[in-house]
Amino acid sequence: MENKKDIIHKLRQNILQMEGYRPPLAGMHALIGLGPLETAFPNGIFPIAAVHEFVCSSAEQAAAGGGLVTGILSLLMQQDRICVWIGKTKPLFAPAMTVFGVAPHRVVFISLTKDEEALWVMEEALKCSGLAAVVCEVQALNFKQSQRLQLTVEQSRVTCFVLRNATAKLRSTACTARWQVKPVPSADLDGLPGLGFFRWQVDLLKVRNGKPGSWLLEWNNGRFMPVEQLVLAEERKAG
Amino acid sequence: MQKRYMAIWFRHLLTDGLALRQPELKGLPFVLAAPVKNKMIITASSAAAEQQGAFTGMAAADARAAVAGLLVINDIPGKAAKLLRLLGLWCIRYTPVVAIDLPDGLLLNLSGCAHLWVNEREYLKEIILKLRNAGFDARAAIADTPGTAWAVSRFAKAGPIVAGGTQAQALTGLPPAALRLEPDVLERLQKLGFRSVGPLLSIPASVLRRRFGNMLLLRIDQALGRKEEELVPLVPPVPYVERLPCLEPICTVVGIEIAIEKLLSALCVRLKAEGKGLRKAVLKCHRIDGRRVQAGITTNRGSYNLSHLRKLFNLQIAKIEPALGIDLFTLEALKVEDIDTVQEQLWIEAKGLADTALAELLDRVAGKVGPAAIGRYLPAEHYWPEQSVKIAASLKEEPGTAWPVQMRPIRLLAIPERIQVMALIPDNPPKTFTYKNKRHTVIKADGPERIGREWWRDSGKHRDYYAVEDSEGQRYWVFRSGPYDGDSPAWYLHGYFS
Secondary structure (H helix, E strand, C coil), X not given: CHHHHHHHHHHHHHHHHHCCCCCCCCXXXXXXXXXHHHHHCHHHCCCCCCEEEEEECCHHHHHHHHHHHHHHHHHHCCCCCCEEEXXXXXXXXXXXXXXXXXXXXXXXXXXXXXXXXXXXXXXXXXXXXXXXXXXXXXXXXXXXXXXXXXXXXXXXXXXXXXXXXXXXXXCCCCCCEEEEEEECCCCCECCEXXXXXXXXXXXXXXECCCCCEEEEEEEECCEEEEXXXXXXXXXXXXX | CCCCEEEEEECCHHHHHHHHHCHHHCCCCEEEEEEXXXXXXXXXXXXXXXXXXCXXXXXXXXXXXXXXXXXXXXXXXXXXXXXXXXXXXXXXXXCCEEEEECCCEEEEECCCCHHHHCCXXXXXXXXXXHHHHHCCCEEEEEECCHHHHHHHHHHCCCCCECCCCCHHXXXXXXXXXXXXXXXXXXXXXXXXXXXXXHHHHCCCHHHHHHHXXXXXXXXXXXXXXXXXXXCCCCCCCCCEEEEEEEEEEECCHHHHHHHHHHHHHHHHHHHHHHCEEEEEEEEEEEECCCCEEEEEEEEEEEXXXXXXHHHHHHHHHHHCCCCCCEEEEEEEEEXXXXXXXXXXXXXXXXXXXXXXXXXXXXXXXXXXXXXXXXXXXXXXXXXXXXXXEEECCCCCCCCCCCCCCCCCCCEEEEEEEEEEEEECCCCCCEEEEEEXXXXXXXXXEEEEEEECCCCCCCCCCCEEEEEEEECCCCEEEEEEECCCECECCEEEEEEECC
């Protein structure tokens, strides 16, 4: 019985390897800092060389998605690495990135209005393996386009985030994961008035070879904190 | 390298030019005259008029009496310079360095050009025949110095080509005027009986200086090649330029690609040898219909990387319209900068903003969608949100000040949008607000953060900003424009927090 399980596990690993996932080296379980959310991905690690698709159905969700992506960028942009952000005419308000631990001057913004141009620039940028990540805001992304991006990413091992509008019907894409981020009311800070830390409901709608799910995350003092842990900690404090 | 110069003398520059524009004047005796001291003095006369005795410098009235049916036309000052400029530009096909020699000539530096037309004799014949066919009575001479070429073109009866190093022999028999002297010096020479240049060359310099001034010595030295004479080129030469003439006109994409490849590889080899990197280049395509189309590229940092530069040019090929065909390509490097090749090797693995791959990526993007689309933000020392960031001028620029620590929304609206608000006065955050027909109930709020205008720049109302969170957890940045005094102030939504 044990033998059979081992064989199936081994076969699964082989399939993952063929699909471009590298198994973690022994003892080097590189966690990126997303907490329990990372268990949703194959092998239990956030895939770096992958296309992540964020669907946003409103301006508020787009802002929340932008915030979460910026937070992840701060984890990827270690050692002075650079990120390219491709967006609409006014992509992002740069000073806001400091809150998420990203130095805004290390992000190169490219503002484009046409989707075709944005996709071309994104593919070119993804070929540049020195970059930490490429973020792109587009209206729509079809299967063929996402396949091209996925193939490029497997070559260069650059992380790609696509923030797309979800008002149109969502078709399947070749992206590794489809995320949806919604803002959630923040918690009180020790009874003080005013806004608390940014808190989101992060839904992984689709994960290739993984387990989709839903989590509550908070950007707490420069890192992601899963809300369950926070609640537990508070209860413990209360006794 | 032995320098060689050619002087072209247009004997009837102004009248020939006029006859070209007004063909009915061709072959007629006519003169151009301008008023000098209440008298019309002839400034140029046509070949036919000169034959009949109307010379430059005569009074127009006298010339009329001498020549029957003489046409006198008003001279327009500055015409000669314009004509010479046009002729000079035409001559650029023979050599890149062409200078105007007022009032009636051109000087060409033909060092290293004549062999393209077999030899100097053929080169000279080609230019003179073309000019004569066009209707200009031109004479030319080639010598080691511009001075000798000038003298021989105007005064010599022998052959127009002066062999290298024989300036003195060529000048000996010529009149002193061949040395380009001032009229008063010429007059003095005349009075002292100098009929030719030869005797002047054997007189010691100190004696000549005492009697005729420094100018005469300078002119002699220049003519003999003892002193360098610099020409002022009509078109400043581009130091890095490659030319590719084609036997057959090119009109396909593949052909243009091959041309770019050839030109670039020659240029890159040269740049690399000299430790330079290309910043700005332009490809000029001369079409067989006489028009010229061009495409340019710019790079973020100096590069002599052939494959990168070729990619940049290949993005521009669509802008080149070959029409019937292109018979000459020139690639000019308008801007180059020094690059330390040793350092290039060291930093080839450099990450971050020093990464060459990033610079090359941005070059390609700029070539495709225009450089205006690319921006990197730096903090500006302004509190007013719209002015708090500025675009970095280059990839190397670092922030001059620290980034502000205040909470700012991740999405800022370019223009704040009006919202309807219910709020307690004087400075409470909104209780509810309506934006795009949707009502939001505010649960939590931070603020106010007052941001005033810079009074020395613009006058207007200050803003009181609030960060608010509605019942669904969505976070906004809203502000009240101005204080409550009398009427209710306007509220605006200015951004979204994550």
